[in-house]
Amino acid sequence: MNEAQSAIPVTDPFALFEEWFGEAKAAEPNDPNAMALATATPDGRPSVRMVLLKGHGSQWGEGGGFVFYTNAQSRKGEEIRANMQAALLFHWKSLRRQIRIEGTLTEVSSEQADSYFHSRPRASQVGSAASDQSRPLPDRQVYLDRVAALEERFPEGDIPRPPHWTGFLLTPHTIEFWRDRKFRLHDRRQFTRPGAKEAWSDTLLYP
Template identity: 60%
Template sequence: MDTETFAGRKTGDDLPELADPFALFSLWFDDAKAAEPADPNAMALATATPDGRPSVRIVLLKGLDGEGAEPRGFVFFTNLDSRKGGELRSNPHAALCFHWKSLTRQVRVEGPILPVSPAEADAYYATRPRGSRIGAWASDQSRPLADKAELVARVVEYEARFGDGDIPRPPHWSGFRLVPSRIEFWHDRPFRLHDRLVYHREAGTPARWRTERLYP
């Protein structure tokens, strides 16, 4: 390995150690929105059953915030009766992973899950396209489907039910907020000597963070 080349890299290329991990995430997220060709807010969501069997899928980040006294966290929405909805309610801990390949960056987030408020779910639901709001009623997410015609028939049923009127949020559709206890920032480096910076939430309010660097 050319250690001289690695050691001689520009200092400005180092992963910055900001006091607030949300500030660093926001900087990286802005870079991703400018660089990624599609869905820079896509993230892998890992959940687990009560007995610890894991499952993972891609969902979309829809907020990076807190509401009132709620701690700040990563917000996403789903059908509460889906597999992930059931797992999150029975085992309210999860992990997220953002991977922005064009930037050679990754962020891993772990922590407990809290439900968003009905008002917060209503506000986001109202911003969805009309077809997506119909779909939230028509889809029994994660349940067996006989064929595509069955789904189409349900869409037609709810289109007729709501007509041109308002489409309220279904009672089985809402969101969750992952409140991070650990956030790791990873940046690709030559010779696989990657930068890894971890933030650990310490007890107390407001949130305080302890940082450490990890071997790649």
Template identity: 60%
Template sequence: MTDPFALFDAWYAEARETEINDSNAMALATADARGRPSVRMVLLKGHGPDGFIFYTNFEGRKASELLDNPHAALLFHWKSLRRQIRVEGTVGAVDDATADAYFASRSRDSQLGAWASDQSRPLPDRQVFMDRFEEVSARFEGGQVPRPPHWSGFRVTPERIEFWQDRAHRLHERRLFERDGDTWREGLLYP
């Protein structure tokens, strides 16, 4: 298979069948404007040839770093399959229609949580957050919960995608795809 997106789809479908929890979990690495790295787990919520999508509060640390330095790396690690996929690329915000559609698909409590949370900011104690959640719940009682203006998604548009498969005796297989304009070049890397 020489199409990195078809290969991703095949591996991802297998992971969705075999991984016990969060087969869509991916590590997201960012760097601030001074180049200091940060990494955290996020959930893949959409993917295709145009990129890999996740959603977040745009007032939090990860969004701030991505807006200052619009490059990121992703890592999918499926331990039970003994596989990982590394993605590196540029980052941009998804359009409002895409963010609105995904937000509408979330559970009501997740929607309310997006309004109640000042993501990544200090929290004096958990009760403060729970009280805010109750206030927001009362505010939107009986009605639709609109997407907060500070909440949206990012798309990582890949420039490099590496597929790593564990092999016996650390003789792993590494396939690298690199974007060259509108086409992809494929090669192998030593383990």
């Protein structure tokens, strides 16, 4: 069986993610770190949107994970706070690959949130601090006026991070890798573990 026909290998899923992510960064024209984030209310009403991965690997938390940042007063933030479980999906069209990840969420520390917030371009800090994300906006000029007011209030340096702007770490219990094959004979391998301290097990899945 040649390389193109071989199955996705049995390995550490974080190492395999790093390999695929590296190839995506070299191949994808825009935002290779973009991922769909699915959350749900306690009564099971789902919603999904695109966010950006800002940290990943076995060094994050007790068992490794995937980090993103958001306004915790947004719809997704409120759903996360009410139901600390989520799913992620990476789809790299140019590579014809995808990775699905499911797990539990924990909030990053204030120090981590501060560090990332102030690593962003100053204009992005202003835009985030001025936004009541997901809330009704009567007119776009209202938002632009708030941006201008913050820029006037803080003419230089970093913008203070709003306390509700924070990050979350998804610690996975399931990671599934999918690779396109001809005639829809796709290749899928799923890694699972019962807890963050437990070893991974794996299986191929029918396409």
